[in-house]
Amino acid sequence: MPAAALAGDGVEFLTQDNANILWTLVAAILVMFMQAGFGCVEAGFTRAKSAGNIMMxxxxxxxxxxxIFFLFGFALMFGTDIGGFIGGSGFALGGVAEADLPWxxxxxxxxxxxxxxxxxIVSGGMAxxxxxxxxxxxxxxxxxxxxxISGHWAWGSLWLGDAGAGWLEGLGFNDFAGSSVVHSVGGWLALAGAMAxxxxxxxxxxxxxxxAIPGHNIPLAxxxxxxLWFGWFGFNPGSTTTADNTIGLIAMNTSLAAAAGVLGAMCISWLRFGKPDISMTMNGALAGLVGITAPCATVTPGSSILIGLIAGVLVVLSIxxxxxxxxxxxxxxxxxxxxVCGAWGTISCGLFNVGDGLFMGGGFSLLGVQLxxxxxxxxxxxxxxxxxxxxxxxxFGLRVSKEDELKGLDVAEHGSESYNGFQLFTNE
Structure with missing residues (x-):
């Protein structure tokens, strides 16, 4: 929503404007709490000797x-458009009219x-x-x-309206809450980091x-x-940045997709490994959440179940x-x-979006843009x-020495153990 839309008369905000601010702040706080979720998942799925490093x-x-996002990133992502590929105004929120500051x-x-x-997301793949x-x-x-920069392509208009629109927006690209903008970017960066x-x-x-190198604490994961599932109700419904009547549908689609992702990953891991794998099932929940993030506001609850189910299967096969x-x-x-599941969620808009998705009678136009x-x-x-x-x-070097890796990054990089007096460490 452009800042001007909330400026009102420059003196008082309307009740709806205040509701929008309150809802968006609550959602942001929920998303901030997801950092704790990521820390627990990543630490639990890795070894005890580097758990503190994960949290750091x-x-x-x-x-x-x-x-850094305050100083530079926000302006590049949402500032006045330069050729559709990058923003260029508002560094450190400079130049914002006083009436527009609250929003x-x-x-x-x-x-x-x-x-x-x-x-x-990147830190997990490089753990x-x-x-x-x-x-x-x-x-x-x-x-x-x-x-x-890539966020500007899809979301550039969200702050300044058409003055900040990116090139993918101009083509009609759909990514409501960030299957590609946030998750695929993090995932593909993690792939590059792991390869390097x-x-x-x-x-x-x-x-x-x-x-297999088993994680040390599956309950923590x-x-x-x-x-993360809890925080996602800020991630997806909060992306309305408006307290309106669409929030319930988005929350419903989000949770249904996550539940279906659990079932999809559990069943496919059961079939492939002979037992329902715990870590794969957990990743199935996250896969469903990532998959529904792009289409959460534009598909039916039935479609969200199918999107999450496919994501749950995909994540096991991809891993x-x-x-x-x-x-x-x-x-x-x-x-x-x-x-992978971020890309799937992005593509699923072109298949399941009500009105213009391929399976909903809309033809191939949107699917092509999503691809x-x-x-x-x-x-x-x-x-x-x-x-x-x-x-x-x-x-500068990217990797620690073999000796430090075997010792564990908690001791080698930070000088302390995460489980001092409780954990026996091995180098296997």
Missing amino acids: KNFLDFAAGSV TYTFWFFQSVFAATAAT ERTKFSNYVLVSIIVTGLIYP LGPRVGKYTEDGKAK GLGVFI EFIDKVLKVDDPVGAVSVHG LGAGAFFLWAFGGGYIMFAVVKGL
């Missing part, structure tokens, strides 16, 4: 990301927690072997440059066979998934493919959950990310 990176992503402050806060989410000092630089570049780092010590045998065929070590499944958008986000995030990681790796 989540704190860093939110803290550094907020400051601008609110809108900035809501968007800042989205930027931090995109960065946090247990990344130098913390150089990850700081990665986090800054993601929230200050990579995420905002290489696998953890002991992940693959000499003949290339993948070995489960708590994280439920926190296996990336691990065993591509031989890319992604400790938490970040690439599959956010990259183009999903591909553009992949090329930008993976391609730009790979260049970023290659430069950081070449100039």
Whole structure:
């Protein structure tokens, strides 16, 4: 919503304007709490000796990301359009009329927690072997440059209206709450980072066979998934930035897709492995949530179930493919959950959107735009990310030494243990 729409007479806000601000702030606070969910999931799915390092990176992503997004990222993402590809005004919220500040402050806060989410996704795919000092630089570049530029393509008009519209918006691209803008960007960056780092010590045998490295605390990961599910009711319904009568449908679609994702992942893992796998089922919930994020406001509840179910199946197959065929070590499944299922959610708009989706009588027009958008986000995030990681790796180094990795990043990078006196560490 443009700031001018909430300016009123410049003195008093209407009741609806105040309701919009309140709703958007509550939603932003819910999304901020998702940082705790990401921290729990990532720490639980990895080994105890690096759990503190995972939490440090989540704190860093939110803290550094907020400051950098305030100084640079917000303007690049939502400022006055330059050729459809980048914004160019409002650095550090400069130049905003006084009457527009209440909404601008609110809108900035809501968007800042989205930027931090995109960065946090990256940390999961790079877990247990990344130098913390150089990850700081990665986090800054993601929230200050990579995420905002592609975000402008799809969401540039949300602050200043048509003056900030990006090129994908002009084509009619749909991504209501960020399947591609947030999740695929984070997922494809995680893929680039995992490839640049290489696998953890002991992940693959000499003949290339993948070995499981179990997480140390599945209940903690489960708590994280439920926190994320809870926070997603800020992520998706909050993206209305308006307290209106669409919020209930969006919340319903969000939860149905997550539930269907659980069932899809549980069933396919049961069929493939002989038992319903716990970690795969948890990732199924997240897959359903990521998948419904783009179409949550534009599909029926029945379609949301199907979208989530397919996402739950996709995430299991994708995790296996990336691990065993591509031989890319992604400790938490970040690439599959956010990259692959984010792309699926984006494409599903072209299939299930009421009125213009292919399966809803709308033809191929929207589907073509959605495919183009999903591909553009992949090329930008993976391609730009790979260049970023290659430069950081070449100039400063990206990976810790083998000795430090075996010791665990908590001790090697931060000088303390997460479970002092309670946990026996192994180097396997």
